[in-house]
Amino acid sequence: MDVIAIALICISMILAFAIGANDETYASIVGIKRVSVNVAVFLGAIIAFIGSLLFAPRICDTLQNDISTLNIADYHIVVVIFLAMATSLILASFFGLPISSTQAMIGAILGLTIIKQESIIWTFDGFGKIIFTWLISPIVGFVASFLLIKIVNKIMAQRIKGLQDYEKSSEIFGSSLFFMVIILGLSRSGNDLCNAIAPIVPLFQEEGRSLFYQYLPIIIGGLSLGLGLIFIGRRVLQTLGNDVVKLTPETGFATQTASAIIIFIAVFFGIPISGTMVLVSSFVGAGIGGNKPVNFASVKMITLFAFLTPILSAVWAIGYYYATGWMF
Amino acid sequence: MFQRIFQFQIHRKIENNLKNLSSFTQKYLEAFCEDFETMITPQKEEEWNKEIGACREEIAINLHKSRINTSLKVEKYKLFLRINYLLKRIQYFHHDLVEFKEELTDKEIQTLKKLLKDVLKLTNNLQESIECLYSDFIAAQQKLQLIEENSQEILKQISAFKYPSPDKKMIWDPHKPAEIIGTTLREIIQAIFLVKDKNAEIIEEFRQDTN
Numbered sequence: 001m002d003v004i005a006i007a008l009i010c011i012s013m014i015l016a017f018a019i020g021a022n023d024e025t026y027a028s029i030v031g032i033k034r035v036s037v038n039v040a041v042f043l044g045a046i047i048a049f050i051g052s053l054l055f056a057p058r059i060c061d062t063l064q065n066d067i068s069t070l071n072i073a074d075y076h077i078v079v080v081i082f083l084a085m086a087t088s089l090i091l092a093s094f095f096g097l098p099i100s101s102t103q104a105m106i107g108a109i110l111g112l113t114i115i116k117q118e119s120i121i122w123t124f125d126g127f128g129k130i131i132f133t134w135l136i137s138p139i140v141g142f143v144a145s146f147l148l149i150k151i152v153n154k155i156m157a158q159r160i161k162g163l164q165d166y167e168k169s170s171e172i173f174g175s176s177l178f179f180m181v182i183i184l185g186l187s188r189s190g191n192d193l194c195n196a197i198a199p200i201v202p203l204f205q206e207e208g209r210s211l212f213y214q215y216l217p218i219i220i221g222g223l224s225l226g227l228g229l230i231f232i233g234r235r236v237l238q239t240l241g242n243d244v245v246k247l248t249p250e251t252g253f254a255t256q257t258a259s260a261i262i263i264f265i266a267v268f269f270g271i272p273i274s275g276t277m278v279l280v281s282s283f284v285g286a287g288i289g290g291n292k293p294v295n296f297a298s299v300k301m302i303t304l305f306a307f308l309t310p311i312l313s314a315v316w317a318i319g320y321y322y323a324t325g326w327m328f
Numbered sequence: 329m330f331q332r333i334f335q336f337q338i339h340r341k342i343e344n345n346l347k348n349l350s351s352f353t354q355k356y357l358e359a360f361c362e363d364f365e366t367m368i369t370p371q372k373e374e375e376w377n378k379e380i381g382a383c384r385e386e387i388a389i390n391l392h393k394s395r396i397n398t399s400l401k402v403e404k405y406k407l408f409l410r411i412n413y414l415l416k417r418i419q420y421f422h423h424d425l426v427e428f429k430e431e432l433t434d435k436e437i438q439t440l441k442k443l444l445k446d447v448l449k450l451t452n453n454l455q456e457s458i459e460c461l462y463s464d465f466i467a468a469q470q471k472l473q474l475i476e477e478n479s480q481e482i483l484k485q486i487s488a489f490k491y492p493s494p495d496k497k498m499i500w501d502p503h504k505p506a507e508i509i510g511t512t513l514r515e516i517i518q519a520i521f522l523v524k525d526k527n528a529e530i531i532e533e534f535r536q537d538t539n
Contacts (some may be wrong), residue, residue: 160534163343164343165398170400171336
């Protein structure tokens with residue numbers, strides 16, 4: 001293996017670590033106090049590792065660039081994009097802010113497109129689709145969870161006669177949410193890991209090598225994902241689970257269910273959507289719909305970072321492009 | 329960890345603990361009414377104190393384990409504190425009664441016995457409201473309404489113990505046995521009101537929660 005291959009492996013692991021550090025999947029179970037932040041990160045790390053082994057395919061799709069004419073098959077470009085993404089994700093995680101990894105990637109690609117004097121594709125097949133995604137994701141997340149919590153509250157009002165009924169329904173919502181989050185965590189980790197290890201998977205697919213060797217990027221990537229969650233991920237869970245809105249089992253359930261339904265519909269119809277944006281906005285929607293106090297200072301901070309992420313990623317990408325030029 | 333995830337058992341334990349703790353208020357008042365002459369024996373009191381202590385400890389542990397919903401947990405804790413406060417007031421009253429009973433006149437004793445029966449009714453209503461809180465909010469509210477109505481009459485009667493009236497016309501001596509007993513009895517009713525108000529707040533919050 002040459003130096004560039006080793007550098008690629010290291011950078012992929014850093015990106016997997018960064019994605020794990022910014023994983024907001026377990027925020028709702030932390031918010032409803034079903035598990036503590038410490039338990040959530042360790043549970044999340046185990047789920048991330050298992051999910052990576054079970055659901056990360058040995059052949060992942062390589063990075064696609066529909067938004068500009070930049071050629072991202074080049075190793076130098078891939079390394080720079082990954083480093084910029086990892087920097088944005090880790091930085092946001094340190095502040096406890098959930099950000100979209102897609103936004104970070106788009107920012108990096110745009111930064112490189114500008115300095116390499118390539119052109120942006122503004123049509124709906126290109127960058128237009130991304131702008132549409134950024135506009136529609138928070139709106140649908142908010143509306144869906146707002147409506148869902150209203151329906152849930154209506155049903156509860158008819159059925160709840162005393163505290164026993166309230167506790168029973170909270171138990172049902174809380175336990176359902178717990179299992180939903182585990183399933184979501186398993187499926188997401190496979191996909192998230194694939195984003196990070198796509199360029200290095202082919203390096204391990206040599207003929208005649210053992211299955212363990214072929215699975216090595218998935219194993220190391222899964223571990224990195226889990227370690228990211230354990231070491232830095234707690235801040236994101238703390239912000240989204242405890243600071244944005246006072247979650248109850250039913251609002252937590254509405255949040256997660258609304259996000260899952262929207263993402264499923266979006267994937268089914270091929271509508272581009274950001275999972276992070278949908279989830280964050282659905283927290284706010286469920287909070288307002290359920291008459292719970294929403295911490296708008298945290299919401300403002302998350303929104304500000306949503307705008308800053310592509311810009312900062314573009315800046316990091318330009319910096320890394322010049323800083324790593326000597327390697328390629 | 330599984331106990332933290334599946335909390336059915338803990339919720340039922342807390343429910344039983346709260347009902348159990350509040351039942352001691354009734355036990356004390358029943359003993360005051362039925363065994364006024366002999367009062368609660370020191371052995372009996374010690375036995376109850378042990379049971380109350382164990383119940384308090386169990387509630388604290390179970391509330392700590394409970395992970396349902398922070399606001400409900402806090403409200404249950406506040407209810408627990410207020411029941412506890414009521415029990416303390418009743419215990420103080422018991423001690424005052426043991427100490428000063430012999431110094432009361434026959435007329436004062438007759439009035440006190442009647443008042444204790446009325447307060448027993450309040451604690452019955454309170455106990456029922458705590459039980460209904462878990463099964464039927466509307467029934468619980470009706471019980472709380474009964475407490476509100478009956479307590480006004482009792483408060484008027486306590487003034488027979490020369491508790492200072494608002495117009496200050498009565499002569500009040502804080503060292504006289506009747507005044508001391510009247511004051512502690514009044515404190516019991518105030519403590520009953522605190523528990524009643526907390527019950528009402530819980531009903532209000534968790535019915536509103538579902539609207």
